[in-house]
């Protein structure tokens with residue numbers, strides 16, 4: 039996924055780093071018989087990287103796996119047929135993992151149909167059936183992708199979500215990813231409601247060494263955004279990440295303000311914002327789905343980031359939200375550090391989610 043970070047890649051993908059002093063080229067100059075230097079072929083190095091990333095994801099999803107996957111494995115263990123009792127127990131596990139009632143019913147219906155057609159008889163194979171169906175829910179949402187990146191001018195991402203879900207942290211992490219792909223980034227503090235929100239964003243700006251456009255507390259957020267877009271265009275900035283308020287005096291006020299910011303962006307820079315990214319805290323479960331509906335009705339979201347998946351045993355929310363909202367998840371947050379934001383990949387995620395604890399990635 040995410041062609042976002044491929045746009046301006048300046049350097050080829052790194053293989054294993056060899057300190058300059060150990061570089062075979064230098065050795066050749068200094069000594070006629072260089073000491074053998076262990077190099078790792080590019081392919082192997084990429085595979086290792088992929089494996090490490092996968093095991094990290096799998097480890098960070100351990101709370102969900104230790105309940106959901108463990109319970110599934112226990113349920114199927116020693117069972118010889120798929121009967122109503124087994125499906126009832128399965129229903130409970132799926133609902134507990136935050137797959138939601140409607141999504142759970144669809145999964146069970148799918149399984150029942152397969153059992154009836156005799157395409158599914160072995161309880162152990164039911165796990166794969168679930169995995170495939172969950173992946174299909176996620177991919178359906180990806181199929182709705184209408185990501186637009188401008189051919190020229192800044193790529194403007196408006197980040198929205200209620201307070202405390204991890205908006206600012208996610209912005210900081212995304213900024214880091216863009217920078218790593220060689221793109222210049224600007225952060226915009228359009229949450230003028232809370233002074234602390236501006237300073238938090240400024241901290242991430244300093245960490246990433248990227249400019250932050252901010253006005254004084256209480257300023258009109260739309261005017262901050264208007265000025266910032268002007269500056270971004272004149273300074274040839276590649277990516278503009280706009281942080282917005284998560285709470286105002288009333289919810290209606292908040293939605294009106296977001297609509298206004300979006301309108302003003304479009305006036306200042308035609309086609310922008312190119313992405314309206316909703317951040318949702320995965321630990322809030324079904325509440326996240328209500329939030330997504332609310333924000334989508336107001337400003338039409340184009341992508342989602344699900345944070346704090348490391349802190350929940352209810353990772354099923356990912357499939358549920360994709361099925362309910364039908365907007366692609368772009369990122370998942372699996373920790374508080376800079377590189378704890380992953381581009382979301384349906385295959386990788388479902389594999390990690392369903393990976394039994396007894397298996398290792400090397401298998």
Ligand SMILES: Nc1nc2c(ncn2[C@@H]2O[C@H](COP(=O)(O)OP(=O)(O)OP(=O)(O)O)[C@@H](O)[C@H]2O)c(=O)[nH]1
Nearest residue numbers: 201202203204205206207284345346371372373374
């Ligand atoms: N464990 C974990 N914590 C996270 C993740 N993402 C964000 N957080 C933490 O969640 C808390 C809230 O994050 P913020 O980025 O301040 O949230 P916000 O939505 O900007 O909040 P406001 O500025 O109050 O609107 C912080 O302590 C973050 O470190 C994640 O993926 N995993």
